[in-house]
Amino acid sequence: MRGITKIYRETGLHANEDVSLSVEEREIHAIIGENGAGKTTLMKVLYGLEPPDDGNIFLRGKEVIIPNPLAANKLGIGMVHQHFTLIPSFTVAENIVLGIEPRTKGVFFDRESAVKEVGRVIEEHNFHINPRTRVSSLTVGQMQQVEIIKMLYRDVDLLILDEPTSVLTEQEIVKLFENLQRLVKAGKTCVLITHKLDEVMQISHRVTVMRKGRVEAVRYTRDVDCRELSRLMVGKSVLFDFEKKEQDTGKTVVELRDVTLLKKGQERPLLDHLSLELHAGEIVGVAGVGGNGLGELEDVITGLRHIQSGAVYHDQKDITNIGPIAMRENGLAYVPADRLFRGSSVQSTIRENMIVTNPRRFLRAGVFDQKKIQVFAEDLAKQFSIDGNPDIPMGMLSGGNIQKVILARELANKTDFIVFSEPTWGLDVAGSEFIYKKILEIRDAGSAVMLISSNLDEILGLADRLVVLYRGKMVANLRNRGVSKETIGEYMLGLKDDFPKKKADAS
Numbered sequence: 182m183r184g185i186t187k188i189y190r191e192t193g194l195h196a197n198e199d200v201s202l203s204v205e206e207r208e209i210h211a212i213i214g215e216n217g218a219g220k221t222t223l224m225k226v227l228y229g230l231e232p233p234d235d236g237n238i239f240l241r242g243k244e245v246i247i248p249n250p251l252a253a254n255k256l257g258i259g260m261v262h263q264h265f266t267l268i269p270s271f272t273v274a275e276n277i278v279l280g281i282e283p284r285t286k287g288v289f290f291d292r293e294s295a296v297k298e299v300g301r302v303i304e305e306h307n308f309h310i311n312p313r314t315r316v317s318s319l320t321v322g323q324m325q326q327v328e329i330i331k332m333l334y335r336d337v338d339l340l341i342l343d344e345p346t347s348v349l350t351e352q353e354i355v356k357l358f359e360n361l362q363r364l365v366k367a368g369k370t371c372v373l374i375t376h377k378l379d380e381v382m383q384i385s386h387r388v389t390v391m392r393k394g395r396v397e398a399v400r401y402t403r404d405v406d407c408r409e410l411s412r413l414m415v416g417k418s419v420l421f422d423f424e425k426k427e428q429d430t431g432k433t434v435v436e437l438r439d440v441t442l443l444k445k446g447q448e449r450p451l452l453d454h455l456s457l458e459l460h461a462g463e464i465v466g467v468a469g470v471g472g473n474g475l476g477e478l479e480d481v482i483t484g485l486r487h488i489q490s491g492a493v494y495h496d497q498k499d500i501t502n503i504g505p506i507a508m509r510e511n512g513l514a515y516v517p518a519d520r521l522f523r524g525s526s527v528q529s530t531i532r533e534n535m536i537v538t539n540p541r542r543f544l545r546a547g548v549f550d551q552k553k554i555q556v557f558a559e560d561l562a563k564q565f566s567i568d569g570n571p572d573i574p575m576g577m578l579s580g581g582n583i584q585k586v587i588l589a590r591e592l593a594n595k596t597d598f599i600v601f602s603e604p605t606w607g608l609d610v611a612g613s614e615f616i617y618k619k620i621l622e623i624r625d626a627g628s629a630v631m632l633i634s635s636n637l638d639e640i641l642g643l644a645d646r647l648v649v650l651y652r653g654k655m656v657a658n659l660r661n662r663g664v665s666k667e668t669i670g671e672y673m674l675g676l677k678d679d680f681p682k683k684k685a686d687a688s
Contacts, residue, residue: 182200182201182202182203182223182227182236182237182239183201183236183237183238183239184200184201184235184236184237185197185199185202185223185226185233185235185238186198186200186233186234186235186236187219187222187231187233188234195394196219197219197222197223197226197233197394198219198395199236200219200236200391200395200396201396202389202396204339204370204372205386205387206368206370207366207368207369207370208365208370208386208387209361209362209365209370209371209384209385210370210371210372210373210385210386210387210388210389211372211373211374211375211381211388211389211402212224212372212373212374212375212388212391213375213376213381213389213390213391213410213414214391214392214397214414214609215414215581215609215610215612217393217579217581218392218394218414219393219394219395220374220391221263221343221374223391224260224341224343224372226238226247227247227253227258227341228247228250228253228258228259228260228341229247229249229251229252229253230249230250230260232248240257240258254332254335257336257337257338257339258337258338258339258341259331259332259333259335259337259339259340259341260332260341260342260343261325261328261329261340261341261343261345262328262343263343264521265328266328267324267327268316269315269317270315271316272296272312272313272314272315272316273299273310273311273312273313273315273316273319273327273330274292274295274300274312274313276331277299277302277312277327277330277331277334278295278299278334281335282295283295283298295312296312296313298334299312299330300312302330302333302334303330306330306333306363306364306367307360307363308326308329308330308360310326310327310330320353320471321349321353322349322352322353322356322357322471325353326360329342329360333364337369338369338370339370339371339372340364340370341372341374342361342371342372342373344374344375345357345373345375346375346377349471349635351635351637351666351670351673352470352670352673352674358383358384361384362384373385376608378407378411378610379407379638381402381410382407385402386401386402387399387400387401387402388400388402388405390410390413390414392413392414411610414609414610414611425621425642425643426625428462428625429462430460430461430462431460431462431627432496433458433459433460433497434460434461434495434496434512434597434598434628434629435458435459435482435495435598435629435631436456436457436458436459436493437455437457437458437482437491437492437493437494438491438492438493438494439454439456439490439491439492440452440456440481440488440490440491440492440493441454441455441488441489441491442477442481442486442488442489442653443489449652450653451474451477451653452474452477452478452488453474453652453654454654455478455650455653455654455655456491457655457658459598459629459630459631460629461627461628461629462624462625462627462628462629463624463629463645463646464620464624464630464632464643465631465645465646465647466632466633466639466640466641466644466646466647466648467631467632467633467634467640467649467650468637468640468647468648468649468650468669468672469649469650469651469673470651470673470674473650473651473652473653473673474650474652474653474654475633475650477653478650479517479518479600479602479633482600482631483505483513483515483517483600484500484503484505484507484508484513485505487502488501488502495511495512495513498511512595512596512597512598513596513598513599513600514591514592514598514599514600515591515599515600516584516587516588516599516600516601516602516604517587518602518606518633520580520583520584520587520606521583524583524587525583525586526575527574527575528574528575528576529575530574531558531562531567531569531570531572531573531574531575531578531586532555532558532571532572533575534586534587534590535554535561535586535589535593536557536558536590537590538590538591539593539594543557555571557593558571559571561586561589561590561593562589565585565586565589566585566615567582567585567589568582569582580608581608581609584604584616585615588616588619592623597627597628597629598630598631599623599629599630599631601620601630601632601633601634602633603633603635603636604620604632604634604639605617605636617642617643620632620643621643632644637666637669637670638666640669641661641664641666644661645660646658646659646660646661647661647664647669649669649672649673651672651674651678652675655680656672656675656677656678656679657669657678657679658679
């Protein structure tokens with residue numbers, strides 16, 4: 182790619198400005214940079230999702246025009262997006278062949294041929310997934326495999342992955358990296374857009390650093406370290422260790438007592454006799470492999486799902502199954518992992534998103550006080566360094582700024598209990614540091630904090646106490662003092678269990 186420039190006319194944003202990028206065959210090439218640095222936009226240009234305003238693209242020395250993803254696929258270029266594009270009710274095979282389905286007599290979908298052809302690709306590339314399985318029953322890591330297989334089915338040679346590890350567990354990340362290394366050995370080339378510098382050091386051969394729409398540096402990974410890459414990304418060194426002051430925990434703010442959550446038609450509970458206390462001035466980190474109850478715990482503790490037995494208490498008041506609105510009235514704040522659909526309305530303005538959880542405070546005689554809303558929005562934007570006119574749609578912001586809007590909104594209301602789920606998912610180093618500081622400020626101010634995260638470094642760096650779920654049960658509840666990632670991993674895989682009697686009694 183030579184001299185690529187991309188300008189969004191409606192906002193005047195120069196997403197890419199005279200960017201040149203060279204990727205060699207059979208390498209894993211990482212592209213890093215802060216949110217808004219232009220990484221994903223550059224790859225969307227390469228994949229035909231965005232037309233460049235200037236510049237040229239060359240493939241094996243020959244100039245090519247890429248008007249759309251179908252043309253990119255025909256040229257051997259595939260992209261796995263940060264947000265998967267799978268249809269949950271379809272099988273693995275049906276998702277993979279979608280758009281280029283094998284047909285009998287040129288008319289009817291040949292399902293058996295699809296299963297056979299997809300099975301061949303799965304076996305050829307040493308993946309382990311059943312093409313007849315419905316996507317709705319897969320883990321996040323397996324869904325990502327399906328997206329990769331979809332591109333391999335289209336016979337791509339260059340595979341672009343946008344933030345591929347954002348919602349994966351440590352074990353799923355290991356599996357992904359093994360798959361990528363195997364693909365490269367088989368002759369494929371990978372471009373990896375990521376914010377996780379330790380992963381860059383672990384998996385990539387070269388790294389391109391972008392800042393403010395331009396290429397800041399290109400380095401062989403072996404010649405740099407995380408701090409140097411961080412400095413190149415943001416123009417300064419940022420913290421990799423969290424300074425957390427020791428403090429005594431206070432009263433029990435939220436308590437789950439013997440909570441059980443069932444799913445119709447499934448014998449094993451999603452949450453199985455789970456008991457947990459969260460105290461004032463404490464961060465409780467919750468870890469576990471996908472499918473073992475983390476999402477269900479998040480839904481229960483935020484009022485989004487009703488439990489079948491047990492109870493939930495706030496300040497010793499029974500708030501079981503009262504629903505999300507009443508939960509908020511009882512002091513809950515919530516920063517969800519799914520910030521695009523659960524955490525915000527992307528079509529609504531930034532200003533509207535800022536007031537959505539407590540609109541009544543801005544009413545005067547039944548009418549919204551626009552002046553009060555404007556002052557409120559401008560004040561939050563200043564406090565949380567949010568870039569963007571409050572009147573533009575939320576969806577036009579970068580991921581980091583969307584997260585800041587949600588965080589600002591949640592902390593604007595009085596709260597003694599806040600749930601963070603994957604709080605730095607898809608954020609750059611500087612954005613992550615900002616979120617970490619806010620989490621520690623909330624804890625130091627005396628709120629109870631639940632931190633649900635697939636990033637063990639994040640949990641070990643921030644949490645005062647560590648809870649691990651396996652098959653819907655708590656298998657560890659540890660003070661965070663000298664606990665290693667390896668130990669947490671053993672609990673996550675069910676190799677260790679600190680509550681065997683409870684497990685036996687429950688069964």
